Amino acid sequence: MMxxxxxxxxxxxxxxxxxxxxxxxxxxxxxxxxETAVTALFDQHYPGLVRMAVLLGAGVDAEDVVAEAFYxxxxxxxxxRDPLAAPSYLRSVVCNLTRMRLRHLQVxxxxxxxxxxxxxxxxQEVVLREDQSEVIAALQTLxxxxxxxxxxxxxxxLKEAEVAASMGISCGAVKAHTSRGMxxxxxxxxxxx
Amino acid sequence: xxxxxxxxxxxxxxxxxxxxxxxxxxxAYERALSQWRRRERRRRLAGVLLAALLVAGxxxxxxxxxxxxxxxxxxxxxxxxxxxxx
Numbered sequence: 001m002m003x004x005x006x007x008x009x010x011x012x013x014x015x016x017x018x019x020x021x022x023x024x025x026x027x028x029x030x031x032x033x034x035e036t037a038v039t040a041l042f043d044q045h046y047p048g049l050v051r052m053a054v055l056l057g058a059g060v061d062a063e064d065v066v067a068e069a070f071y072x073x074x075x076x077x078x079x080x081r082d083p084l085a086a087p088s089y090l091r092s093v094v095c096n097l098t099r100m101r102l103r104h105l106q107v108x109x110x111x112x113x114x115x116x117x118x119x120x121x122x123x124q125e126v127v128l129r130e131d132q133s134e135v136i137a138a139l140q141t142l143x144x145x146x147x148x149x150x151x152x153x154x155x156x157x158l159k160e161a162e163v164a165a166s167m168g169i170s171c172g173a174v175k176a177h178t179s180r181g182m183x184x185x186x187x188x189x190x191x192x193x
Numbered sequence: 194x195x196x197x198x199x200x201x202x203x204x205x206x207x208x209x210x211x212x213x214x215x216x217x218x219x220x221a222y223e224r225a226l227s228q229w230r231r232r233e234r235r236r237r238l239a240g241v242l243l244a245a246l247l248v249a250g251x252x253x254x255x256x257x258x259x260x261x262x263x264x265x266x267x268x269x270x271x272x273x274x275x276x277x278x279x
């Protein structure tokens with residue numbers, strides 16, 4: 001154990017980690033190392049992951065979803081085989097948590113007797129052109145998997161194998177989801193013209 | 194330009210516009226860090242409590258087993274003591 005009230009400059013900088021932070025007594029040296037490593041990843045990937053969660057449909061819960069993903073990484077850090085795999089692991093957890101959230105909301109909507117929570121989408125808060133709003137509306141009609149595949153492929157520009165790893169499915173399934181999603185999107189957008 | 198490639202272009206443009214409008218809250222790191230530490234402390238406390246319960250349970254079972262044996266009888270082994278060479 002280290003001495004009480006230790007202070008370290010956290011992470012490699014950035015607004016998110018500005019200023020020294022106190023380390024509690026019960027944290028050991030390994031915990032401090034783990035915190036430093038996860039903090040560096042947080043600085044680097046948090047904004048991008050929040051944007052990804054919004055695009056995947058996490059809405060106002062996007063930050064909570066990403067924070068939960070970082071906690072999962074923090075908890076499993078000693079078991080992580082390669083620190084370079086951390087960004088891919090985070091993407092995968094964000095995808096799964098967002099899908100679970102959307103599934104939960106679908107179940108809630110099926111039971112109209114339960115009070116519905118205001119689930120305002122973060123996409124609605126962003127000022128978009130009319131054609132962009134059309135695309136977003138069309139995207140929201142797609143099944144979750146297809147939407148995820150399109151976001152990972154066309155926004156993050158990931159390769160099929162990386163998309164497959166993030167979604168926990170095979171490359172063939174990624175191809176199928178992407179092509180079906182694109183076909184459906186094209187059809188919807190053509191019909192609306 | 195094929196309809197699909199046009200859709201892909203529009204999709205990229207739209208994703209970019211939505212993503213540019215998303216601003217993570219500035220205190221996100223502080224909140225996340227305090228949450229990590231709180232949950233980690235709770236996890237460790239739960240582990241210590243579980244270990245203490247297991248030890249107490251094992252002690253209880255052992256004491257109960259010892260208490261069941263006859264006062265004059267052997268406590269651990271039933272058979273006669275082996276002969277020890279001088």
